[in-house]
Amino acid sequence: MPLDIVVGTQWGDEGKGRFVDLLAADADYVARFNGGDNAGHTVTVGSQTFKLHLIPSGIIQPHSVGVIGNGVVVCPEILINEIKILLAAGVEITPQRLQISYGAHLITPAHIALDKAQEQARGKTMIGTTLRGIGPAYTSKVSRAGIRFLDMLDAGNFETRINRHVTEVNDHLTKLYQAEPINPKRVIDDLCQYSDEITPYISDVSSLLTGALKQGRRVLAEGAQGTLLDLDHGTYPFVTSSTPTAGGALVGLGIGMGYGDRVIGVTKSFQTRVGSGPFPTELEGDLAHKLRGTGEQPWDEFGTTTGRPRRVGWLDLVLLRYAARINGINELALTKLDILSGFDQLFICTGYRKDNQTHLELPFGPGNLDGFDPIYEEFPGWEQDLTSVRKWEELPAAARSYVLSIEQLIGVKIKLISVGPEREQVIEKN
Numbered sequence: 001m002p003l004d005i006v007v008g009t010q011w012g013d014e015g016k017g018r019f020v021d022l023l024a025a026d027a028d029y030v031a032r033f034n035g036g037d038n039a040g041h042t043v044t045v046g047s048q049t050f051k052l053h054l055i056p057s058g059i060i061q062p063h064s065v066g067v068i069g070n071g072v073v074v075c076p077e078i079l080i081n082e083i084k085i086l087l088a089a090g091v092e093i094t095p096q097r098l099q100i101s102y103g104a105h106l107i108t109p110a111h112i113a114l115d116k117a118q119e120q121a122r123g124k125t126m127i128g129t130t131l132r133g134i135g136p137a138y139t140s141k142v143s144r145a146g147i148r149f150l151d152m153l154d155a156g157n158f159e160t161r162i163n164r165h166v167t168e169v170n171d172h173l174t175k176l177y178q179a180e181p182i183n184p185k186r187v188i189d190d191l192c193q194y195s196d197e198i199t200p201y202i203s204d205v206s207s208l209l210t211g212a213l214k215q216g217r218r219v220l221a222e223g224a225q226g227t228l229l230d231l232d233h234g235t236y237p238f239v240t241s242s243t244p245t246a247g248g249a250l251v252g253l254g255i256g257m258g259y260g261d262r263v264i265g266v267t268k269s270f271q272t273r274v275g276s277g278p279f280p281t282e283l284e285g286d287l288a289h290k291l292r293g294t295g296e297q298p299w300d301e302f303g304t305t306t307g308r309p310r311r312v313g314w315l316d317l318v319l320l321r322y323a324a325r326i327n328g329i330n331e332l333a334l335t336k337l338d339i340l341s342g343f344d345q346l347f348i349c350t351g352y353r354k355d356n357q358t359h360l361e362l363p364f365g366p367g368n369l370d371g372f373d374p375i376y377e378e379f380p381g382w383e384q385d386l387t388s389v390r391k392w393e394e395l396p397a398a399a400r401s402y403v404l405s406i407e408q409l410i411g412v413k414i415k416l417i418s419v420g421p422e423r424e425q426v427i428e429k430n
């Protein structure tokens with residue numbers, strides 16, 4: 001089947017970008033279907049490291065077309081900067097190689113100001129958003145007051161919509177949050193200028209991708225964030241405002257059913273999270289420092305978008321089992337196995353205990369995990385540095401046992417394992 005979907009199974013930052021880059025070698029189109037520049041993908045090719053927030057990481061492959069679907073919210077300034085960065089790095093970006101859905105919504109400076117004001121007002125209950133205006137932009141969309149890329153094609157109408165939008169947000173900013181209003185004239189001027197640069201890239205993504213799929217061409221749908229940040233299925237209310245799960249790929253790209261059945265779930269070998277919200281297997285102290293790294297290496301556990309240190313913990317299979325179900329995952333890709341070298345013992349959470357009852361599945365989803373205590377299985381660690389291992393058989397027995405146990409406990413095969421940030425630092429497991 002020509003449509004493959006890549007999703008994150010945790011709280012984002014699983015390392016999806018590196019597998020998207022790898023799988024894009026066989027894809028004609030690589031299409032982002034949710035989120036905005038809250039996402040951050042680090043892709044390393046040789047000596048070059050790209051940090052992308054919006055443009056699908058598959059664009060680095062010279063033959064594939066990058067697509068931004070209607071389910072994405074886009075800050076035009078960030079988009080233009082990314083186009084410039086990629087052009088400067090020698091990546092070819094033309095309207096033939098990058099297409100943006102006319103149905104995608106804009107993130108404006110007013111949305112960003114509102115995100116900041118709302119987080120401040122939440123005080124102790126703050127979500128820990130990326131402050132990129134994501135929630136307010138999706139709120140505008142749902143309340144039918146959003147601005148779409150389609151609106152850029154009619155300059156007069158575009159200005160009117162921006163003016164109405166900024167006036168409305170200013171009302172909220174000043175009356176509800178006692179924050180400074182945004183200057184509508186400036187927003188109009190900036191967005192109209194960006195519009196001149198962006199309009200050549202606007203297209204009917206649904207028609208483009210459906211036509212391609214009908215001809216048997218391969219489309220790789222790339223989800224941002226992860227299952228546990230999904231608005232409907234994540235650790236609500238500590239979630240993002242979009243649908244990073246596999247169902248979101250069809251809605252967020254305008255593709256009908258029946259073009260694909262391969263859903264690849266990307267899972268880090270341990271658990272990480274940025275922002276607030278439950279995290280049953282969270283670690284602190286020396287173990288946490290060891291998993292997180294110091295921040296000196298680009299692969300250390302510090303946010304690509306915000307630079308915040310990530311919370312870290314042992315792998316949680318109750319949550320992974322849940323992600324496998326919600327997405328219909330039939331293949332797993334495991335990242336960062338190399339980071340687990342040098343631990344005396346490793347632990348995996350296989351179930352939770354609450355009120356003397358054992359739970360392998362979540363009784364009421366992952367939103368409220370209070371009182372659920374992880375049940376851990378202990379695994380022997382390994383000393384060997386894995387970064388130069390390329391074959392499954394060359395992994396130490398303890399590392400193979402760790403991987404096989406995840407497979408067995410989830411009931412889904414692990415097909416790919418990454419042992420470093422470079423393109424070739426991947427083990428294919430049959």
Ligand code: IMP
Nearest residue numbers: 012013038039128129130239240274275
């Ligand atoms: P927002 O998406 O900026 O509204 O943030 C909502 C929550 O999702 C916060 O906890 C963020 O830290 C988290 N979040 C959003 N995008 C990402 C991501 O790409 N990786 C990890 N966490 C994210």
